[in-house]
Amino acid sequence: MPPFRDNPALRRALILAIDRASLTRYVKYDMYVPADTLMPRSWLSAAASRVGWLGCTCARSAGAPALRRGGLFPKASTTRRHQHFGAGADERHYFEAVAAMWHSVLGAEVSVDESEYKVMSQNRELHRLPLFLDSWIGDFADPINFLQLFYADSSLNYGRYRNARFDALLDRAAQQPDNSERYRLLEQAEALLNEDGVYIPLYYYSTRHLVKPYIKGWHSNLMDRNLSRYMFVLEHQGR
Numbered sequence: 001m002p003p004f005r006d007n008p009a010l011r012r013a014l015i016l017a018i019d020r021a022s023l024t025r026y027v028k029y030d031m032y033v034p035a036d037t038l039m040p041r042s043w044l045s046a047a048a049s050r051v052g053w054l055g056c057t058c059a060r061s062a063g064a065p066a067l068r069r070g071g072l073f074p075k076a077s078t079t080r081r082h083q084h085f086g087a088g089a090d091e092r093h094y095f096e097a098v099a100a101m102w103h104s105v106l107g108a109e110v111s112v113d114e115s116e117y118k119v120m121s122q123n124r125e126l127h128r129l130p131l132f133l134d135s136w137i138g139d140f141a142d143p144i145n146f147l148q149l150f151y152a153d154s155s156l157n158y159g160r161y162r163n164a165r166f167d168a169l170l171d172r173a174a175q176q177p178d179n180s181e182r183y184r185l186l187e188q189a190e191a192l193l194n195e196d197g198v199y200i201p202l203y204y205y206s207t208r209h210l211v212k213p214y215i216k217g218w219h220s221n222l223m224d225r226n227l228s229r230y231m232f233v234l235e236h237q238g239r
Contacts, residue, residue: 001130011197017105018098024203027094031208035201038190039138039146095133098202124158134158137205139223143186144173150193159198166192 004011020034033040092112099110115123123129138145148154150161151170169189176182193199207224217231 001127004130008195008197013106014102014108015197015200017102018200018202019101020202023094023097023101027090027097028203032203032206035204037201038193038199039143040204127158127160129158132158135205137223141222143183143190144170147186147189147193150198161193161196161198163192163196 020036024030024032024034092114095112099112102108102110120129120132124132124134136146136149147170149156150159150163150166151157152162152164152167166189169185169192173182173185173189176185207220209218209220211218214234214236215231216234218226
């Protein structure tokens with residue numbers, strides 16, 4: 001959807017202009033991990049390379065403004081970021097800070113449009129939103145968990161991303177019995193997403209728990225679900 005369609009330079013400029021480390025530290029109080037790609041690096045093979053142009057500090061000071069000076073980012077461009085109403089003040093402050101960075105680095109005038117979640121979700125599924133907040137939790141530890149969201153025929157491909165090379169890599173990976181080779185194909189698929197600039201990485205969720213040593217039956221897990229019927233308290237003294 002305009003102004004992002006057929007404009008990879010604009011999409012990359014929006015990615016480059018965000019200082020994720022500062023946002024995570026000062027707005028999220030260091031409770032999350034800044035993201036410079038779709039999934040944590042540990043989810044790919046040990047040979048997975050860092051996406052340098054996303055994580056480089058020099059990119060904000062030189063790369064993104066260069067795109068603007070080169071006429072690739074329209075100075076008067078106005079975009080809107082949609083988020084659901086129930087997110088609370090912290091989320092609103094976070095995206096206001098993102099908008100401020102876009103204005104400072106790129107000169108973009110960006111407004112934050114809050115909607116009730118059911119309204120935002122419906123508009124997202126109907127492909128009415130040019131720029132929107134989305135999130136995903138990896139309920140099983142494999143890169144395909146996230147990459148599948150951008151497959152052309154996926155019902156979760158809300159941005160209508162279409163790249164035949166990307167789809168072919170996922171199809172080949174699905175038929176590959178060698179896991180090392182499979183990971184190599186998935187790395188290439190993620191590299192295509194980064195090259196096309198079809199998403200803006202922000203931060204990875206993390207969970208925080210204080211569990212007394214005499215509480216047993218609690219186990220850390222990807223979905224962060226622990227049923228009380230599986231937990232019990234050992235006999236102990238004091239607090």
